[in-house]
Structures are given as structure tokens and as C-alpha cells.
Amino acid sequence: MMIAVPADKAVRDRLISGLGALIGIIATGLLVRSLAGAGAHMPLLIAPIGAAAVLLFAVPASPMAQPWAVFGGNIVSAIVGVSAARLGADPMVAAGLAVGGAIAAMALTRSLHPPGGAVALTAVLGGPGIHDMGYSFVLAPVGVGTVLLLAMAWSFHRFSGHSYPHVAKALAEPASSADFSREDLIKAIADYPDVLDVGLADLEELLHAAEHNAVARRWTEKT
Secondary structure: OOOOOOOOOOHHHHHHHHHHHHHHHHHHHHHHHHHHOOOOOOOOOOHHHHHHHHHHHHOOOOHHHOHHHHHHHHHHHHHHHHHHHOOOOOHHHHHHHHHHHHHHHHHHOOOOOOHHHHHHHHHHHOOHHHHHHOOHHHHHHHHHHHHHHHHHHHHHHHHHOOOOOOOOOOOOOOOEOOOOEHHHHHHHHHHOOOOOOOOHHHHHHHHHHHHHHHHHHHHHHHO
16 A cells, blocks of 8 residues: 555644644744844755654654754754765765765764755755855754754644653553563564664553553453
8 A cells, every 4th residue: 555544643633733833934934034134145944944844743752853863863964965065076976975974874873854864955956055155054054943943843842732852651560461571572673674663662552552452342342
């Protein structure tokens, strides 16, 4: 099946995500413009900030939406992207080096954040205005915009009903059951061929909740 089916969420949650992104992007843009001043010759917002907003406001529990992933991923990707742009290579070669290098750098710094790849690509293909900025591109608009957007997400989620930064709930019972233990889960994740965009504690909590629901359902069916 080619269409991803997300976990069912109420329409209200989806609308709240859109509202959060709307507020976050407007506030970030206005604050960057205020800090930069009227005569600033730099982009106030770059496209990857919009991509980061999707994660921060729509899936705030994702490991790729946590503060270090967002900030660290964007910063290291910007550094790699600017470095690739300054090599003087063919733009397409530089683009590949930027994105590939950004992924490697994010993996090494445990800050995997998909919009980081777009940050690196922007540094290469963003045009003369961004090229002329050199490594100051890392500070602004990337660094400043990222910090402000994170602040907007933190503030918004105080009222959205979601925790941010996300902290998985502690299990009310030991992390094991008659069917599986945490070690079993860790091994299953290690053996799984793809990277899962969910934290271990969250996955464990969901599996235990599913177990409890199954027990309750079977008990109801017997009575």
C-alpha cells in the first residue's frame, strides 16, 4: 500500500496542529525581522523552517522533533551545506555532498532531523544572496530561526494538550510481561530493517497498553 495511514487522531488535534504552525511561523518571521532590522539583506525565513514546523506542531512526540534534533540537526546541516557550497564544485555535486554529509553529521551527533537535509541543500542552491553570507548563514537565518521556532513550539504546547519536549510516561508496572520484556523489544528494534520514528519508551508503553486492552477484551468476551 503506497499511502501511509497515520494513527487515528481527532479532527480537533489536526486543526490544533495547523493553528500551532500558523502562529509559530508568523511569530518566528516577525521576531526575526525585528531582530534583523529593516535594512537586513538576508532571508528572514527559509523553507526548511516550514518543514520543521510540521514536525514540531503535528508530531511533537517524534524523536526527530525534539529540541536537540531540531537545533543540532539544522546547525550541523547548515555548516555542512555552507562548506559544500564553498568547494566550488558543480552545483549538483555540491548538493549531493551537502545532503549526504548532513545526514552523516546528524547521525553522528544523534540529531537526525529531516529538514536538516533541506537546510544543507538551501546553503548550496539558495542563490548568490545566501552564498555571500558564508558561515553567517548558520547563525541567521538558520540558528536564530530555529531557536525562535522551538520557543514558539514550547509555548504553544503548554496549552495544546501535548507535552513538549516530549517525555514518555513512566510505566505503572515493571517494563516486562509474560509475553515480552524490554530486552526483547530492544532486540526486535535492532533486527528491524528500517529506522523507526518512535522512542523506545513510547513504543513500550503502547505495546503494554495494547496487551491490557487485549486482556480486557478477552475477559469481556467470556462474560
